[in-house]
Amino acid sequence: MSWDLWGPLILCTFLAVVVLPDGREIHDGGPQFAEVFIIVWAGAAVVTLNSKLLGGNISFFQSVCVLGYCLLPGCLSLIVCRILLFFSHSTVAFIIRFLVSCLGFAWATFAAMMFLSDSQLQARRGLAVYPIFLFYLVISWLIVSNTS
């Protein structure tokens, strides 16, 4: 499978631009903007290192590429959350946003698992999947907390 990092870069930039909380000026950006970049790229690197150290048979850039592209469900859930936020700020809307984010998180983790756990031994699959789970959990939490 050939890899490229353009998709992850675009998705990461999109995530960083759209995830800003309401009321913050575009001018300032706050720490969240750079934070998203650091979380995504450093997180992907750490997860990849973890799989490689556990004896995985996948190249570094391929793994980072897969993790980056699996940000897509997160971006989609972010778009849905934003649209919902535009219409109402009620508790019901929050519950719907929360569920949408959970769905995005589950989809992303599942997709990444499909790609990356094939290269792991059966006994260590859990150890390899747990950081992926954490990675997307943090990103989904970012999405939910910043669109409230």
Added chain:
Amino acid sequence: MAANVPLLESDDVLEFGEEDEPKGRFKHPMVVLFHVGFRSAALVVYMLCGWFDVSFIGSFVTTILLLSIDFWTVKNITGRILVGLRWWNFIDEKGQSHWVFEARKSGSQGRVSSTEARIFWTALVVFPVLWGVMLLVAVVTLKIRWFVLDCIALSLNCSNLWGFVRCKAGGSETSVTDSVKNMASSLMRQQMLANMASMFTRSPPNAGGSNSNV
């Protein structure tokens, strides 16, 4: 008309009609422009937005866009056209990743213009240094947001530099330090030969040294 046998051991035979090309004219002016243009634009946008306090996000996204365009252009286009080098990565069926570094053999498809090559390498080396300076400035003044941008810029620029140095150094067989030493010694050898050649061809004014009309 005896052919001019070059004193240096190189197969850079001039193509017919190319002897009259004036030195300093670019063979690929647009390529040179784009090679230097995107890098300079990225650095200029970064510096201007940092100093004039323009919107951070806008400048961040613009800088990253320019850096990405520059990376792609240098890796795929200007490296190939200006100096005949290219590098890439491919994954084989077993899932192993291979890095391939290739250099075009001189003389097969036109020579590499030395002015353009000089500009290429200069730009390739100077900009990572400049970005490194920006990184240090961001660290010292504790501007973490700009630090992230500097890291990205440095990684993109240095990866191109690394790739082309590996190409120049002859691919993955030889180690880079050995190849750099080889390059330096061959450069010195060429310089010495050129000096000797100029000494011999600089004949004194009243000696019958010219052999052009036989």
